[in-house]
Amino acid sequence: MDFTVVLAQIKPKLGCVVENLASVEERIAAAREAGADLIVFPELALSGYFLKDLVPDVALRVDSAEIQRLVELSGGISIAIGFVEETDDYHFFNSALYLEDGAIRHLHRKVYLPTYGLFDEQRYLARGEAFRAFDTRFGRFGMLICEDMWHLSASYILAMDGATTLICLSSSPARGIEGDSLGSAAAWQKLVSTTAMFLNCRVLYSNRVGFEDGVNFWGGSEYIAPSGESMVRGLLLEEDSVTARVHEGALRRERIFSPMMRDENLFVTMQELQRIAQERGR
Amino acid sequence: MSELLANTELLRKILVGFVREEVRKVGISKVVLGLSGGIDSALVAFIAAEALDPENVHAICMPYRTSNPESEKHARLVAEACGIRFSVVPITTMVDAYFEKFPDADNMRRGNKMARERMTILFDHSALLRALVLGTSNKTELLLGYGTLYGDMASALNPIGDIYKSQVWQLSAAMGVPREVIEKQPSADLWAGQTDEEELGFSYRQVDKLLFRMVDKRLTRQELAAEGFDGEFVESIHAKIQNSHFKRRLPVIAKVSNRTIDRDFRYARDWGK
Numbered sequence: 001m002d003f004t005v006v007l008a009q010i011k012p013k014l015g016c017v018v019e020n021l022a023s024v025e026e027r028i029a030a031a032r033e034a035g036a037d038l039i040v041f042p043e044l045a046l047s048g049y050f051l052k053d054l055v056p057d058v059a060l061r062v063d064s065a066e067i068q069r070l071v072e073l074s075g076g077i078s079i080a081i082g083f084v085e086e087t088d089d090y091h092f093f094n095s096a097l098y099l100e101d102g103a104i105r106h107l108h109r110k111v112y113l114p115t116y117g118l119f120d121e122q123r124y125l126a127r128g129e130a131f132r133a134f135d136t137r138f139g140r141f142g143m144l145i146c147e148d149m150w151h152l153s154a155s156y157i158l159a160m161d162g163a164t165t166l167i168c169l170s171s172s173p174a175r176g177i178e179g180d181s182l183g184s185a186a187a188w189q190k191l192v193s194t195t196a197m198f199l200n201c202r203v204l205y206s207n208r209v210g211f212e213d214g215v216n217f218w219g220g221s222e223y224i225a226p227s228g229e230s231m232v233r234g235l236l237l238e239e240d241s242v243t244a245r246v247h248e249g250a251l252r253r254e255r256i257f258s259p260m261m262r263d264e265n266l267f268v269t270m271q272e273l274q275r276i277a278q279e280r281g282r
Numbered sequence: 283m284s285e286l287l288a289n290t291e292l293l294r295k296i297l298v299g300f301v302r303e304e305v306r307k308v309g310i311s312k313v314v315l316g317l318s319g320g321i322d323s324a325l326v327a328f329i330a331a332e333a334l335d336p337e338n339v340h341a342i343c344m345p346y347r348t349s350n351p352e353s354e355k356h357a358r359l360v361a362e363a364c365g366i367r368f369s370v371v372p373i374t375t376m377v378d379a380y381f382e383k384f385p386d387a388d389n390m391r392r393g394n395k396m397a398r399e400r401m402t403i404l405f406d407h408s409a410l411l412r413a414l415v416l417g418t419s420n421k422t423e424l425l426l427g428y429g430t431l432y433g434d435m436a437s438a439l440n441p442i443g444d445i446y447k448s449q450v451w452q453l454s455a456a457m458g459v460p461r462e463v464i465e466k467q468p469s470a471d472l473w474a475g476q477t478d479e480e481e482l483g484f485s486y487r488q489v490d491k492l493l494f495r496m497v498d499k500r501l502t503r504q505e506l507a508a509e510g511f512d513g514e515f516v517e518s519i520h521a522k523i524q525n526s527h528f529k530r531r532l533p534v535i536a537k538v539s540n541r542t543i544d545r546d547f548r549y550a551r552d553w554g555k
Contacts, residue, residue: 014552052548177293178285211303213550214439216296237299 002247003138005038006031007221009240011210014048017058021046021066024081025073027241032077036243038138042169042208042221043082043110043146044094049171050212051084055124059086062107067097074099078136080206082145082169084125085109091126096143096169098134106134110145111154118173118215119147133161138246142201146170149191159199159261164226164251166195170207174218174237185218185236197228200254200261202246209239226254286494288449290456294329297441297453301333304439305414307555312413316400316434317341317360317368318471319353321454321463322442323418324360328457329441330416336365340411344400347374349471356463363460373399393472397433405436414438422447422486425493426519427526428478435529446493447486484515492519 008027012020024045031039043049046066047058060066060083070079078100085095085107094110109128113121131154133142142158142165149155149168158166176183192203203224208217221234223244234240255261305313313330317323323341330339343357354370361368376399381387387395404415417437419429421444429435442450447468454464468478468486479485492511495501496519501509506516532544541547 013555014550015554050550050552052550054549054553174296177288177296179289181289182292211300211307212552214300214304216299237295 001138002245002249003037004035005040005204005223005244005246006034006036007204007206007223007234007242007244008039008041008045009207009209009219009221009234009238009242010042010045011239012042012045012048012208014050014212015054015058016048017046017060017066020048021069024070028070028073028077028079030241034243036077038078038080040167040169040204040206040221041079041081042206043096043171044084045081045169045208046083048212049208049217050215052120052124055084055092056086059084059092061086062097062104070097071099071102071104075102078138080143080167080169082171092124093128094121094125094145095128096145096167098136098141098143098167100136105136106132106141106143108132108143108145110148112147112151114147118175121147131157131161133158133163139164139248139251141165141167144168146172149195155195155199155201159201160264160266163201164255165202165204165246166199167204168192168206170205171217172207174216182218182236185220188220189222189230192222192224193228193230196224196226197258198260200226200251200258202226202251204244207234209237226251227258286446286448286490288445288452290453293445293449293453294332294457297329298333301330301416301439301441304552305334307552308414310412310414311335312338312340312411313416313439314340314342314404314407314411314413315416315418316404317343317357318418319343319350319356319360319463320468320471321459321466322420322450324356324459324463325450325454325457326416326418326441327360327366328364328454328459331364331366332457337367338413339364339366340407340413341366341368342403342407343368343370344373344403345370346372346377346396346472348473350469350474353471356460356466359460360463363458371403373403389473393470394430394433396472397430401433401436408438416441417443419443420447420450421445422490422493424530425497425526426482426489426522427529428482429529431529446490448490489519492516496520497523 080098082096085093096108098106111128113125113127115122133140140162142163174182192205196203206221207219209219218237219234220236221242223231225231232244234242315326327341341361343354345354377396408415415437417440419435420442423429424443469476
């Protein structure tokens with residue numbers, strides 16, 4: 001079905017869950033009032049990104065009052081949002097929830113925790129171990145958190161699991177000032193467009209803005225059609241609210257024109273990956 | 283050297299945004315900086331004036347009796363060009379009073395003392411004006427250790443610490459820093475006729491070209507040689523970076539507990555902001 005999505009390009013405050021939740025609720029109310037069907041927040045929207053030792057302090061259980069409040073709000077609008085999740089066995093995950101009709105439809109735990117360059121996630125967070133597509137009232141979706149998307153296999157698995165829409169929640173730092181456009185933005189734009197094109201999927205990319213200790217997150221949230229074409233893109237380096245009308249017909253037409261996913265040979269892929277795994281001695 | 287050409291429009295937006303956000307998020311609206319008459323502090327003044335109301339930017343020129351009179355003139359010119367507040371606090375009496383006790387002190391000790399004297403004035407004005415001190419060290423001098431620890435290297439926020447001198451020149455031109463300031467020879471201005479490039483023994487453009495490849499691109503010694511860099515020059519710059527690394531770190535703390543500051547007690551400075 002056709003639907004309207006809002007990509008909430010926010011500026012979370014580092015370690016301030018109460019204030020962030022309040023601003024998230026404001027964005028939800030505004031999107032709902034504007035008639036949106038779905039709102040997508042960035043990675044770690046409730047906590048901020050460079051948390052380091054703050055991770056346990058900002059973590060929320062899925063049954064916490066804060067998360068339950070968002071579940072309740074999803075009665076009026078579907079919500080995708082990132083936060084630090086605390087589990088019964090006291091592991092802390094960089095997680096994303098998809099909430100709809102007053103229920104949790106899906107929980108994704110970030111699988112690929114970058115720990116290189118300016119990133120240090122795996123020092124503080126536990127690694128997720130699954131990519132699963134799930135059904136929503138807008139069709140079958142898959143969720144990725146930032147670095148997950150830089151692993152082709154992640155998007156591929158979700159698409160093979162039937163997802164026709166990929167949501168990517170991101171906290172991507174701005175870097176690279178030599179070219180015509182910001183280096184990290186240009187790289188991401190190439191990635192989301194190529195992923196959409198390869199997999200005949202829509203991509204809903206929601207990236208945050210604001211500074212943390214001199215590191216600037218670049219925003220530029222966007223909706224990519226299954227053809228790989230960027231339909232709407234948010235402001236660079238500034239808060240924004242990006243509204244996109246998503247048409248079911250465009251997805252259907254693209255899958256008729258470019259039936260790569262129909263022709264994709266799961267058997268060959270599995271056979272070769274299993275051979276590689278065996279040869280590596282696992 | 284195209285890779286050192288910065289996209290000045292983008293860079294300006296990021297650095298102006300940096301000052302605006304990082305200052306305001308701590309509940310402060312003003313900044314203070316030392317304006318030497320040189321290009322680095324001139325550029326920081328222009329960035330700050332654009333980020334905050336120029337009324338909220340306080341520049342202090344702090345000459346010593348041997349400083350080139352042209353420096354104060356240029357500092358004033360910069361302050362007028364970007365409309366910020368400007369005052370002059372000479373450091374001659376404080377510095378001379380101290381060295382009366384140590385008349386044999388060499389240029390390095392005198393230069394360091396002057397840099398630290400200026401630092402105390404800036405941080406005193408930080409308290410006086412409720413203003414954050416802006417740093418004016420660029421990436422070239424931070425990497426080479428060409429600065430005084432707890433002197434000109436001391437600040438709350440440094441907008442230009444990740445851009446090379448070559449990029450400082452480009453951005454300064456794009457932001458309208460007065461031509462006289464951009465075109466003159468860089469100098470620490472500690473004694474008459476001193477220039478950075480003469481003291482360092484190489485030009486900024488030359489060393490930036492190497493630093494960009496060595497630090498940012500992580501080229502190996504063999505790759506640098508293949509690009510025509512002299513082996514001895516490469517080694518001497520590497521030694522400068524290594525030997526000055528202490529200046530870029532907090533003081534080393536002897537670890538005895540389970541949570542030692544900055545080792546296993548780790549928080550961002552913007553914690554709660």
